[in-house]
Amino acid sequence: MESYTTHPQNFIVFDLEWNMPSRSSHIAAADRARMPYEIIEIGAVKLDADGNFLEQFSTQIKPVLYTELNHYVAQVINRGTQSLKYGVSFPDAMTSFSRFCGSSYVFCTWSDSDAKPLKENLAFHTLDSCLCVRVLNVQRAFTRICEPGGPQRSVEYALDLLQIPKTRPFHQAVSDAFYTGQVLKVLLDIVAREEGQSAAEVLSLFIERYSYNPDLKLSHQQPLPPAKKAAEMEAELEAAALCCPACEARLSFATVADLDPDNLQDWLAAVEQAAQAEAAQTAGGAKAYVDPAIVHPQPVSPFAVLARLTQVQTQVTPDANDSHNEQSQAAQTAGDPAAANQTAADWSDPQRELVWTACGQGGKRRRCWLLCPEHGLVAGQARWRRDRDGLFHGSVSLRIEKT
Numbered sequence: 522m523e524s525y526t527t528h529p530q531n532f533i534v535f536d537l538e539w540n541m542p543s544r545s546s547h548i549a550a551a552d553r554a555r556m557p558y559e560i561i562e563i564g565a566v567k568l569d570a571d572g573n574f575l576e577q578f579s580t581q582i583k584p585v586l587y588t589e590l591n592h593y594v595a596q597v598i599n600r601g602t603q604s605l606k607y608g609v610s611f612p613d614a615m616t617s618f619s620r621f622c623g624s625s626y627v628f629c630t631w632s633d634s635d636a637k638p639l640k641e642n643l644a645f646h647t648l649d650s651c652l653c654v655r656v657l658n659v660q661r662a663f664t665r666i667c668e669p670g671g672p673q674r675s676v677e678y679a680l681d682l683l684q685i686p687k688t689r690p691f692h693q694a695v696s697d698a699f700y701t702g703q704v705l706k707v708l709l710d711i712v713a714r715e716e717g718q719s720a721a722e723v724l725s726l727f728i729e730r731y732s733y734n735p736d737l738k739l740s741h742q743q744p745l746p747p748a749k750k751a752a753e754m755e756a757e758l759e760a761a762a763l764c765c766p767a768c769e770a771r772l773s774f775a776t777v778a779d780l781d782p783d784n785l786q787d788w789l790a791a792v793e794q795a796a797q798a799e800a801a802q803t804a805g806g807a808k809a810y811v812d813p814a815i816v817h818p819q820p821v822s823p824f825a826v827l828a829r830l831t832q833v834q835t836q837v838t839p840d841a842n843d844s845h846n847e848q849s850q851a852a853q854t855a856g857d858p859a860a861a862n863q864t865a866a867d868w869s870d871p872q873r874e875l876v877w878t879a880c881g882q883g884g885k886r887r888r889c890w891l892l893c894p895e896h897g898l899v900a901g902q903a904r905w906r907r908d909r910d911g912l913f914h915g916s917v918s919l920r921i922e923k924t
Contacts, residue, residue: 528725531575532657533622534629534705535565536697538598539638540587540605552586556645558638559587561605562598563618564694568629571720572706578621579695581608586645598692611646627728628735629657631676631701636735655732659705662731666708679704737767737896740920745905748913751885754905758877758887758917763901765893766919772891772899877903891919898922 539558542548565578583605590602609617630636636656643650663679664671676697680687685703689696709720709727716723733739745761748754763772877887889901900922905915 529627529654529728530570530625531623532568532570532572532629532702532705532724533565533626534568534659534698534702535563535618535635536630536694536701537564537635537638538562538594538692538694540584540594541591542587543589543591546587546589548586556586556641558641559584560611560614560638560642561608562694563614564696564698565618565621566695566698566702567621567623567626568702568705570724572702572709572724574699574702574706576621577695577699578618580614580617582611582614583608585611611642612648615643615648627655627657627732628652629659629701629705631658631697631704632660632673633658633733640735652735654735655728656735657705657727657732659701659708659731662708662727663704665731666711676700676704683707737921739766740918741766742916742918745903745915745917748915749911751905751913754913754915755877755887758903758915761917763891763917763919765896765899766921767896768893770893770895772893772901772919877901893921896921 537560539560541558542553561582561584563578563580563582567575567577569575581604588602588605590600590605595601608614628636633656636652640650640652660673660679663674667679667682668674674682677687677691677700679685680700680703683704685700685707687700689699691697691700705727709723712718712723712726713720718726743761743763745754745757748757764770765772877889885905887903889903891899891901893899898921900920901917903915903917905913907913
């Protein structure tokens with residue numbers, strides 16, 4: 522196998538169905554933590570370098586940990602617990618799947634939710650959990666090409682929008698993999714026509730823009746020390762040493778090299794999409810403003826880019842547990858152009874490593890966009906709450922947005 526190839530012979534579009542604990546399960550907490558989701562079906566289709574269908578793969582797996590089908594899972598995949606008594610062992614299924622994949626390929630999935638449980642199942646069965654291939658996120662490609670800045674969509678939605686016939690049942694692994702491959706093929710044709718390139722050339726472009734390394738640790742969460750006041754919690758947040766989940770490099774604007782304009786376009790879209798989602802989910806939210814003039818960005822200083830991104834309008838819903846000063850400062854920033862400009866200036870200051878902006882309701886969440894020199898944009902979000910004794914407890918979540 523050629524590790525992390527960007528010029529594969531084939532594309533393996535796969536989908537997994539998995540089971541999880543039911544209410545009546547008596548599974549040790551350690552085993553649940555090692556394998557939260559147990560794979561019970563693998564389905565895949567193989568495409569050539571032009572995106573054409575070659576063959577398909579399907580296998581049922583007999584579970585060893587969660588042997589009773591979870592009620593929710595049963596409704597989604599339309600199966601009963603009795604069906605879990607049939608199938609091959611997971612190691613045997615992976616042997617067959619590996620043989621099907623061949624020697625030079627890239628994985629393709631709808632969204633990025635399949636690689637993690639696959640690696641967890643491999644580790645649980647003491648198999649090599651390093652996938653050693655990149656994973657092309659077809660959902661991400663669909664969003665960027667068909668609905669820039671839009672929400673995440675289902676495969677069925679993409680089929681309807683692209684007018685692809687639905688000839689197979691949904692929620693069967695091989696069928697969902699087949700449909701994902703069909704969407705990928707149409708997207709390739711769309712971009713090939715617009716760019717005047719071959720499907721193979723476009724596939725290489727897709728790998729570069731929409732794939733990620735599944736063997737990297739993409740996210741982690743770290744706790745903040747308890748605090749008696751919200752202001753103390755914010756001080757702890759500012760002082761926290763935040764590192765990249767993958768390489769553990771210190772995240773600091775001051776250490777970032779100039780941005781690649783191709784990556785910058787993806788990063789800007791990620792910032793805008795996350796801001797739109799936040800604004801839609803909460804009554805008051807912080808929405809990053811992306812300058813419409815940035816259509817074909819040129820290599821610029823990261824400080825200049827971040828200054829443009831942070832014309833933040835913050836509206837905090839009043840909450841009895843928050844300080845009045847915190848709300849007043851947020852309101853001034855929202856209504857005062859000078860305050861907004863000062864916020865932008867803070868982001869562009871090389872001497873200031875982190876700037877957190879309020880988001881959500883109640884002023885108990887903060888967001889910050891960070892940059893890792895090797896792994897690009899990292900989204901940081903801090904949350905805290907106050908317990909019955911009046912102490913604030915919080916944590917910071919970091920996630921790599923593009924790898």
